[in-house]
Structures are given as structure tokens and as C-alpha cells.
Amino acid sequence: MPEGHTIHRLAGLHRRTFAGTVVSARSPQGRFAAGASQIDGRVLRETDAHGKHLLLGFDDDRWVHIHLGIYGKYTFGQAPPPAPTGVVRLRLSNAADYADLRGPNTCELIDPVEKKALHARLGPDPLRADVDPDLAWRRIGRSRTAVGVLLMDQSVVAGVGNIYRAEALFRQGVDPALPGRDLTRERWTAIWDDLVLLMAEGVRLGHIDTVRPEHTPEAMGRPPRVDEHGGEVYVYRRAGMPCFLCGSEVRTGVLAGRNLFWCPGCQGG
Structure with missing residues (x-):
């Protein structure tokens, strides 16, 4: 989708x-x-x-x-x-x-x-200038539901799908299974700001590219990603491969009916 x-x-x-x-x-x-x-x-x-x-x-x-x-x-x-x-x-x-x-x-x-x-x-959309991210925080900050589920709930945050969910949580070092109420306000602000940045780049580029400059194929001397979705990512659809940052094996599982990807080393509980 x-x-x-x-x-x-x-x-x-x-x-x-x-x-x-x-x-x-x-x-x-x-x-x-x-x-x-x-x-x-x-x-x-x-x-x-x-x-x-x-x-x-x-x-x-x-x-x-x-x-x-x-x-x-x-x-x-x-x-x-x-x-x-x-x-x-x-x-x-x-x-x-x-x-x-x-x-x-x-x-x-x-x-x-x-x-x-x-x-x-609908929840606030990171690509809209007229939204208040505090509306999402008020739902997330008091919820027992895993943050990985909340980010995919369109009534909490609108527009985030499986790729942005996986990549934003990785970039901020957040365990997808962490209950929303255990997420700090500062970490939520960092996730929101990252979504604003990454999704705006998606609008500009026409594909999802989430790796920082120091982790591009050119910077790391690694082969570029070959995938129908295009773009460079950290964990999405990289199950079984080593994490670019810590070398841990990227994991996959099912959370609320959707495939989840995360690094246990960088996003440890």
C-alpha cells in the first residue's frame, strides 16, 4: 500500500x-x-x-x-x-x-x-503544516499498545506505513514492542521530527531513502540495495542480514498483522 x-x-x-x-x-x-x-x-x-x-x-x-x-x-x-x-x-x-x-x-x-x-x-500527518503532533502524543503517551502498532494506526499518525514505521524506529533506537506509555516525550519528538524529514524526502525523491550519509553504499563500500521499493534502508525487508551499524542480524516478525523489521542490537528492549 x-x-x-x-x-x-x-x-x-x-x-x-x-x-x-x-x-x-x-x-x-x-x-x-x-x-x-x-x-x-x-x-x-x-x-x-x-x-x-x-x-x-x-x-x-x-x-x-x-x-x-x-x-x-x-x-x-x-x-x-x-x-x-x-x-x-x-x-x-x-x-x-x-x-x-x-x-x-x-x-x-x-x-x-x-x-x-x-x-x-485521521491523526496528524507529518507532511501537513497545519497539524499538531501533540495530538498523537496524547494518544501514544498513555497507551499500553506497542509503539510499533501505534505508528501504523492512521487515527494516531496518518500516512506512516510499514517502511517509515520500521526505519524511524530504527533511526531513533526504539524497540517496536515498547508500550507507548513507556516512550519519553523527548523520544517521541525525535521520532516525529524524523518522520517529517524522511517523508518530505520521499515527496522530493519519489522513493523512500532512509540511511544517513555516512551509511550510504558509497560511504560504506557496500553494494547498493536491489529491491522493487528502491532507496536505501536500514532494516525494512533486510531480515537475516547484518545491521549496518552493529552487525546484529536484522529480525522480522508479525505485529498486529503486519510484517515488522528491527535490529535487536540497536533497538534492544
Whole structure:
């Protein structure tokens, strides 16, 4: 499932491509036909992103709410668009460009009240300037739940997925199994600041790269990572390999139904 930086990149791409223009909206697959007919011929006014939710705002104050889920993906191209192939849920186009959305978990038309309710049920997003990380701390600091679970709870922190969870906890030396209430406020602030830094880099680069300059392949004389996710990481999907810092074997396990990766040496209990 795409993590928050991908959704913020998509919001920016929609804004650069369509904002201020009249768009054509179609649902070749048919599952969003009613919604597409209501925004067809309207101006895409603005875009927004909160966690893993993409929002496209039109000049009638309604929003298309999109959650990609596991299988959702976008294709952008220049006009004229080709005949749609596959199950295209939503095609937006203007005189210059088009965007095809396939396989999302959610694609729906919502009003401002529903949009406000969506934001209210999500935790603070490290990529948004209008959020208060103290909202997350108030949940984390009194919880018996493991911090590794809390970081993946979108009502606590929005936009963090498996990779950012594993890498931020490693970089701050925090055991994923540590109960939230045993995490110090100072350590939470460090985790939050690291998420802000790493996720902003993800928006800039288009992939997740979490290693510090002194631990890059060039600096350490090691082979670069070869993985479909791209980018250099410390522990994510490195189970059984030696930690770059202490040499301990990177461990993996399942926590709240998701694969977890950590270094027992650097993140010891």
C-alpha cells in the first residue's frame, strides 16, 4: 500500500496538471459513473492530501475522495488520451493531459462536511503544516499498545506505513514492542521530527531513502540495495542480514498483522 509521501506527490501532480482548468471526467469501468457525471465539465480548483487519502476539490465545493488501498494506481499522460485499457475507475482530462485511476479501494464524491469528518478521524500527518503532533502524543503517551502498532494506526499518525514505521524506529533506537506509555516525550519528538524529514524526502525523491550519509553504499563500500521499493534502508525487508551499524542480524516478525523489521542490537528492549 502506498505510504503518505506517494499521496502527497499525487496531490501535487494533480494540482500542476489540472488545477484551474475545466476537466472532462469519465468512468470507463462504470463504477464511478454517477460521480464522474457530476464533476464532468467543472474546474478542478485545488487538491489536498491527508495520510493515505487523496482529495480533489472542484468549483462546486465537492471533492473526489480517493484511497488507493493495495491495488490502486495512477497513469498520467499527454492528450489526446488513448482508448482506456483495463478497469479505469476514473479518467480526468483537459486539453493537455489526462490521468487514469485504476483499482482504488475508495473513489467517491463527498461534500465539505464529509471532508471535515474525514480529517477529524485521521491523526496528524507529518507532511501537513497545519497539524499538531501533540495530538498523537496524547494518544501514544498513555497507551499500553506497542509503539510499533501505534505508528501504523492512521487515527494516531496518518500516512506512516510499514517502511517509515520500521526505519524511524530504527533511526531513533526504539524497540517496536515498547508500550507507548513507556516512550519519553523527548523520544517521541525525535521520532516525529524524523518522520517529517524522511517523508518530505520521499515527496522530493519519489522513493523512500532512509540511511544517513555516512551509511550510504558509497560511504560504506557496500553494494547498493536491489529491491522493487528502491532507496536505501536500514532494516525494512533486510531480515537475516547484518545491521549496518552493529552487525546484529536484522529480525522480522508479525505485529498486529503486519510484517515488522528491527535490529535487536540497536533497538534492544
